[in-house]
Amino acid sequence: MKFQLKNIVTVLLIAFTFVSCSTDNSEPIVISELDGLTKIQELTNDTHTIELYSASGTLQQGYNAISLRIKNKATKEYETNATVNWAPIMKMSTMTHACPYSEIKKTSGKQTLYNGYIVFQMAENTMEHWFLTVNYSINGVAESVSAQIAVPASTKQRVTTFIGTDGTKYLLALIDPSNPKVATNEMTVGVYKMSSMMQFPVVDGFKVKIDPRMPSMGNHGSPNNVDLIQSSIDKLYHGKLSLTMTGYWKINLQLLNDKNEVLKGESITDAVPSSTIYFEIEF
């Protein structure tokens, strides 16, 4: 009897272990895969559903970090070894154009997620909309899906488009700080030029000067800001932004080329309270 009881206990323990193992293995993965992400929308074709995610669950004018997953409609499984690229298009009444966007890479540390970014330099309106095409190939089979996406205007200016003194059309997008603090914030900006309606490559070797100001309070500034220069790693422009209090900050900008010539933007003085190019931050 004693022996049997022992066996039963052992079997029960093993069963429990397996049950707990299985929960350990499956559920946390699902949670951690989408940690901090909210679904924006789904793009569907016959075989797959593409789920788009961002931190806020929406897209907006300016820089957007986007993650996506590809769900096989038949197996209900997420594809883990797809090759993906995308193409955002603005269909205006008289023309269409693209915008700056990154490649799509498999998100490191995740199994089913892919990510990249898109900079929408303009918002949609009732007549004109953004469309996103996602091209992917799984095991050599290329497929594509396309749909209209919602890109409302941002409440604060996060992207600015202008023609520099060199005649080139440039586009600056605020990437960081995405969660500004009363502190010295790491600042990241993407600098692009419009080489054609469809091509917006990253510009190399320029400089972005910043001068944060609070127009609601005598247009005071902040100390120890560091102008942005390009990183060789991510090709984006990095610097430091000091915000001495909460509230509405206007980050006045100047774009300088590799010869240190100002292409656009003004220094702030009493007579010039604001630069023609700027970002806005409110927190």
Added chain:
Amino acid sequence: MVVEQFSQIKKAKTSYILAFILRFIMKKIIFSWALFCLAIASIYGQEQTKDTIAPNNLNEVIVIGKKSEISQKQVKPLASIDEYLQQSGKIEMIKRGGYAWEPVLNSMATERTLITIDGMRIFGACTDKMDPISSYIEVSNLSEASIKSGQQGACHGATIGGAIDLKRNRSSFNDLGWKTSVNTGFETNSNQKIFGTAVNYVSDSFYIDTDFMYRDADNYSGGNSQKVLFSQFRKFNISATSGVLIDKNKLVEGSIIYDKATAVGYPALPMDVSLAEALITSLKFEYVPKSKKLTSDLALTNWETKIYYNTITHKMDDTKRPAVPIHMDMPGWSDTYGFYSKIKGVIENHHFNVDLNSFYNRSIAEMTMYPSDPNENLMFMYTWPDVRTFYGSLFLEDNIALNAASSLKFSVSLGNHFNEVADQLGLESLQIFYPNMSKSKSRILKSISANYLHYQNGFEYGLGIAYGERAPSVSEGYGFYLFNSFDRYDYIGNPGLKNENSVEGNAYLGYKNKSFSAKLTSSYFHISNYIVGKPDATVLPMTIGASGIKVYTALDYATIFNTDLNLEYQFDSHFKAKGQLVYNYGKDLENQNLPFISPLRYSTALNYKKDRFSAEIMIQGNATQTQYSPFYGEDRTPDYAILNLTSSYLFAINESKLNVRAGIENVLDTYYSTFSDWNNIPRKGRNFFLNVTFAY
């Protein structure tokens, strides 16, 4: 009036030091109970014992009141504590309005001096120094203000300029029963209404003292009837002290003060105060050994231990001002927990004092600005980023009676001063300026002093040298965009500041006989790492209208010299003349003037007293301030002189006393401003006052 400690010695025991000197004499008297009375109520005792040790030199005592009564020696008994302190030749008051003046001791303001209440450390909660400690108490709470110059004040903590200990009132066991008094006053200029009561009860082993004081003042007028807008204030103060005597040699005493001021105007500043509130509490245990002799040589005379807690809430307010560029709220909080334990004893001719004390303070101040667009987010920052200060020190003092005419006093203290920025947002704010700044900083603060005193045939003199250190104040170390409306700069604290230290020398010379007394005291401070704000043109100011940013930094050194002469002459039994002359000097290493250094100032008074009537005529004035400092926002202040008249009569009805005192201040309605009036606001013009005190 200011009573020099020396002149006081034969009349009343007026300080701890004196108390223990007296105890030295008294120890031959077997009456330990009488001794205890003396110990716990040394201020009020009746003994007339002549001392054999020369009294302390540079220290000064302003008698404010005793037991239930506010001093009737004062020209205006119901004057504010600020007006009392101002009588000292060592104190000047920086005035930002009609209320809450900031004491400047030996030409040094709050950062370099200490103000304590019965030895308790309290820290104001206002980043703009609108609430010095003296604003949270009332004359009815106090018996005296003990002013100690330089390192002689080190028993209360680390200081450079000295210490002012505001000693609380307390009934003595000599006078049993109920005592009640009612105080009322009125001042025409500012319409100030004063009302106060004091109710005290003493039995054989228990006492309770309570008092209440209320003041309500409108705007005052400068000379020529110019109204000074936003100079009104209203405050009330209530306090209680109660003690129980156990075994006739142990005393447990609890004390509480609650002080609340509302609608306080600061005409010299861009903001007023809607609330300044303090709760000050303490519990004290005092022990006097019945048998003092521990060994054949060593005797302990007194052991006093106190724990205390105080909390201050201060709210600045600009809603009453007609035009502000941007509306803002600036509240501040300061909480302090502390204790001290001090033992006094005697070994042969050594009178020693061992004092272990510690406090923990938490200072927070914030600033919220309201943009004109209501949809915009509020602008918020910490101006004091939740700074925690933990201080602990050991103070030792030995007073050696060399012979009947001279003594030598040594003191030494060693303290640890620890600061921490507890708020993450506040820390990251400061790291904008100091990227490598760490959260906390620890400092060791040292103090050492030696004084020689000699007293013979009415002459006395003393010499002293000392060294002391202080840590930067919360504003100097951690302030964030503190606007100074005097030089119109935004100030940024600097957590990396070194300790400020001072080498000081002092001397005094006095003479006294039956009808004449004179005392000349001088002190000289050579202050290294002298902390000041230095303009940084690379940083933009925040405050609208500010001239720029000043970051706290240290000058290699600065020097300050103070001297004051006090004379008193009794012509006959009716007439007495008094005079005071004060000279201050302060320069930095480049021979630039330091701020708030008084020009030559003087006062002279003729007093007439006959029976129950007394009258006084007083002239008080300053010479032109020629040594002013434009760098710190000062300008040349013209000379002035004002004339004051007072008279009083004491009615005695059975056991009751009714004291009526009336006077006119600034009789000629002179328009004037002093060197220490913030932004040159005018002082009061002609003012009639009436103080009535009824005690029974």
